[in-house]
Amino acid sequence: DAKTTQPNSMESNEEEPVHLPCNHSTISGTDYIHWYRQLPSQGPEYVIHGLTSNVNNRMASLAIAEDRKSSTLILHRATLRDAAVYYCILNYYGQNFVFGPGTRLSVLP
Amino acid sequence: NAGVTQTPKFQVLKTGQSMTLQCAQDMNHNSMYWYRQDPGMGLRLIYYSASEGTTDKGEVPNGYNVSRLNKREFSLRLESAAPSQTSVYFCASWLGQSNQPQHFGDGTRLSIL
Numbered sequence A: 001d002a003k004t005t006q007p008n009s010m011e012s013n014e015e016e017p018v019h020l021p022c023n024h025s026t027i028s029g030t031d032y033i034h035w036y037r038q039l040p041s042q043g044p045e046y047v048i049h050g051l052t053s054n055v056n057n058r059m060a061s062l063a064i065a066e067d068r069k070s071s072t073l074i075l076h077r078a079t080l081r082d083a084a085v086y087y088c089i090l091n092y093y094g095q096n097f098v099f100g101p102g103t104r105l106s107v108l109p
Numbered sequence B: 001n002a003g004v005t006q007t008p009k010f011q012v013l014k015t016g017q018s019m020t021l022q023c024a025q026d027m028n029h030n031s032m033y034w035y036r037q038d039p040g041m042g043l044r045l046i047y048y049s050a051s052e053g054t055t056d057k058g059e060v061p062n063g064y065n066v067s068r069l070n071k072r073e074f075s076l077r078l079e080s081a082a083p084s085q086t087s088v089y090f091c092a093s094w095l096g097q098s099n100q101p102q103h104f105g106d107g108t109r110l111s112i113l
Helices: none
Strands: A009-013 A018-023 A032-038 A045-050 A061-064 A070-075 A084-091 A103-108 B004-007 B010-013 B019-025 B031-037 B043-049 B064-068 B074-078 B087-094 B102-104 B108-112
Touching: A009 A018, A018 A084, A018 A103, A032 A061, A045 A061, A045 A070, A045 B102, A070 A084, B004 B087, B019 B031, B019 B087, B031 B064, B031 B074, B043 B064, B043 B074, B074 B087
Parallel strands: A009 A103, B010 B108
Antiparallel strands: A018 A070, A032 A045, A032 A084, A061 A070, A084 A103, B004 B019, B019 B074, B031 B043, B031 B087, B064 B074, B087 B102, B087 B108
């Protein structure tokens, strides 16, 4: 299974943008990049996904490098409710989603 | 729309007891998964079922069995619980297309004394 690497933790101030990086140097052409987040005491929830082009939705934006070896999840204005563990995952037509330790985001008031 | 429903939400067992964790999804998804999450760690895959009638081992299958009862339901059984199985267990389902996300339940918090 393709692997990703993320920083263990990051901090942000409330109402400031947050850029969460993810490296996936072994990505293949058919791998989708998925981002999930896990709020305290909850199951992971889907945030956004992309293949090659940058993507936007109501929760976040996903910026994908031209060579696809890295991506960045962008929260445009962090709120206290965005404090969570964020997971970057690759998925292809296989069945396994491999969750690493993720990045623990702290949002300071 | 309930999504993925897990029961029970909490359970305390004694070492050696058995129990079954239940999971049901109402999204007509083909694939279902069981993960465990230990404190401060990411999720580790225990077993998965790519389709009704099939099951496969994940990263940490020892001490567990699973049953894909039908398309909706996927259960996880601990035959003889051990303290090392104290964890939070998450069930997930997936349509089976790589541009679609997994959907997770709220978890079962299991303590084994």
